[in-house]
Amino acid sequence: MESRITIADIAQHVGLSTATVSMALNSVHKSRIPEATIERVQQAARHLGYVPNLTARNLRTGTTSTVGFVSSGVTVTRFASQMIRGILDTADEHSFSVLMMEVDRSPDGMARALSALRSRAVEGFAVGLMSPRLVSLPHLTSGLPGVIINGQADGWHSIMPDEEDAGRRAIAYLRAHGHRRVALIGRYPTDPAPEVSICIGARLRGIDAGCAASGVQIVDEVPGEAWESPLGFEGANAILDRLDRSGAAAIVAANDRIAMGVYQALCDRNLRVPDDMSVLSFDDEPLANMMRPPMTTLHLPYLEMGALGMEYLVDCARSHGRAQKNADNQSSQSEPHSEPTLVHVPIVERDSVRTIG
Numbered sequence: 001m002e003s004r005i006t007i008a009d010i011a012q013h014v015g016l017s018t019a020t021v022s023m024a025l026n027s028v029h030k031s032r033i034p035e036a037t038i039e040r041v042q043q044a045a046r047h048l049g050y051v052p053n054l055t056a057r058n059l060r061t062g063t064t065s066t067v068g069f070v071s072s073g074v075t076v077t078r079f080a081s082q083m084i085r086g087i088l089d090t091a092d093e094h095s096f097s098v099l100m101m102e103v104d105r106s107p108d109g110m111a112r113a114l115s116a117l118r119s120r121a122v123e124g125f126a127v128g129l130m131s132p133r134l135v136s137l138p139h140l141t142s143g144l145p146g147v148i149i150n151g152q153a154d155g156w157h158s159i160m161p162d163e164e165d166a167g168r169r170a171i172a173y174l175r176a177h178g179h180r181r182v183a184l185i186g187r188y189p190t191d192p193a194p195e196v197s198i199c200i201g202a203r204l205r206g207i208d209a210g211c212a213a214s215g216v217q218i219v220d221e222v223p224g225e226a227w228e229s230p231l232g233f234e235g236a237n238a239i240l241d242r243l244d245r246s247g248a249a250a251i252v253a254a255n256d257r258i259a260m261g262v263y264q265a266l267c268d269r270n271l272r273v274p275d276d277m278s279v280l281s282f283d284d285e286p287l288a289n290m291m292r293p294p295m296t297t298l299h300l301p302y303l304e305m306g307a308l309g310m311e312y313l314v315d316c317a318r319s320h321g322r323a324q325k326n327a328d329n330q331s332s333q334s335e336p337h338s339e340p341t342l343v344h345v346p347i348v349e350r351d352s353v354r355t356i357g
Contacts, residue, residue, distance in 0.1 A: 005050045014044045025050075066097045067313050068117030070110060073130030075102045079285050080130050083149060086306025087126060094314045111138055118144070124313035127151065128306070132160065134194035145316030149309040150302075152198055157312060158340035159305045163199045166298045166345035167206020168213065170252065170280055173296075173347055175214040178356030179250045179278065183220040185235035185262065186227055186254025200254075203282060207252065220246040227254055232261025240269060240277075249356060250278035256285040256297055263291055274354035284348050293351035301343045308341060 011021045016037070024033055024041035044050075069087055074080045084100075091098050099117055103109035114125060114137070124144055127137065129151035137146070137153040146156045174182060184207065191201030211218055220242055222235035232253055239248060253259035259281035266277055273279050273293055281288065284299035 005045075005048045007050075010041060010044050010048060010050055013048060014040055016041065064097075064121045064123055065095060065317075066099060066120070066122050067091070067124045067126060067310070067317070068114070068120070068122040069098050069100045069126045069128065070113045070117070071100065071102045071128050071130075072105065072110070072135075074128040075100065077130050079283075080128075080150075080302050082302040083128050083306035086303040086308075087128075087310045090307045090310035090314070094310075096310070096314060096317075098310075110135070114138060123317040126309050126313060127153070127156070128309075131197065132199040133197055145313055147309045147312045149305050152194070152340065159309050159312070160340045160342055161199065161300055161305065161345050162342035163202035163345065164206035164209070165342070166282065167203045167208075168210035169206075169345075169347060170282070170298055171207055171210025171216050172214055174250055174252070174278070174280060174353065175210075175216050177278070177353055179216065179353075181217050181219045181247050182250045182252055183222075183239045183246065183248040184218050184252045184254075185222045185224065185232055185239070186258050187221055187223045188225055189223060192225075203254065218252075219248050224258075228257050229261035229264070232258035232263075233265045234261070236262040236265035240265065240271075248277075250280060250353065253279065253281040256281045256283045256288045256295065259295060259297070260287060260291065263295075273352050278353040280353055288348070289350065291352070295352045296350045297348055298345050299348045301345060304343050308343065312341075 007018050007021050007025070010025075011018045014021070020033060020037070021041050024038045025045060069084075071084075074083050087098060099120060099122060101113040101117065103113050110127070117125065122144070125146040126149060127135075127146070128149045129135065132150045134152050135148070137148070137156055139155045147159060148156045149159050150161070152158045152160070171182075187204060188200055191204075207218075210216065220239050222231070222238055224231040224235065235258070236251060239246070239251060251259075251262055253262055259279055262279055263273060266273055266279075271277060279295060281295055281297040282300075284297045288295040288297045
């Protein structure tokens with residue numbers, strides 16, 4: 001069995017002390033070592049195939065460089081899998097590991113998962129939700145930070161898409177392309193309870209605010225709470241039946257699945273997108289780019305939210321570690337931000353919106 005390359009092996013190879021090599025390979029006291037020496041040591045480590053012994057390092061520092069991620073629907077949903085990519089890539093950049101668990105919506109499933117991860121000495125927790133809503137999570141203890149991605153919970157820092165801004169910019173985009181009269185499909189009669197969704201109401205409020213700011217009129221509207229293609233199909237047909245009165249030149253669908261039904265209704269009437277009707281939507285599911293023509297939509301930033309969540313945990317874990325070194329009795333939980341971190345929702349411009357002269 002091939003023996004493991006050690007710091008002593010590197011020190012012998014470059015003719016330096018093991019202490020100097022150790023400092024050059026780690027973030028400790030690097031400022032005391034010339035850059036040329038650091039580069040020489042790191043090149044030798046790569047050449048010899050040195051792999052850090054994380055277990056020994058963790059025992060020495062009292063840390064594990066590991067966080068826990070509990071998913072509710074994210075790991076089993078292709079649409080939101082970019083959240084995991086953002087978490088893993090950012091963790092790798094900081095030499096952190098991630099332990100993952102998937103849970104259902106049972107009342108005690110999340111608590112069991114968090115308890116299981118705590119027993120593995122993680123340094124923080126991330127919870128990711130496929131459906132953005134207010135959830136009940138255990139309050140954290142022992143100074144461990146927690147972040148919830150695409151959701152909210154008391155005592156946890158929250159990272160959310162900026163849905164209200166997305167709604168405003170969707171209308172501003174249509175106005176910039178000459179649209180003044182639009183139809184909307186997917187209005188909820190009342191904002192859903194936060195335990196159901198904390199984004200639906202914000203998205204619709206943004207649309208209304210965008211109209212008020214730009215002078216765009218919603219001249220026809222089809223309400224609906226089931227944001228699936230049948231609502232889009234039936235809603236578009238109703239809008240098209242009233243088109244002579246409303247004069248709508250664009251349909252705003254509350255999400256991409258509704259928009260898919262809109263496309264089908266227009267196709268059945270031999271109408272073309274965007275020549276006969278512009279269509280703008282939200283979420284940027286994979287199907288949006290498969291439509292013909294490809295659909296202009298607003299992209300939910302799962303990748304960015306996952307990355308920001310992991311950055312938050314790494315910062316908190318390192319701050320907590322520094323605090324423990326400076327004060328042995330400091331073990332209070334890192335204070336979560338009082339307001340959610342809102343992440344920009346970009347427009348993905350494709351071919352479903354025409355410019356009106």
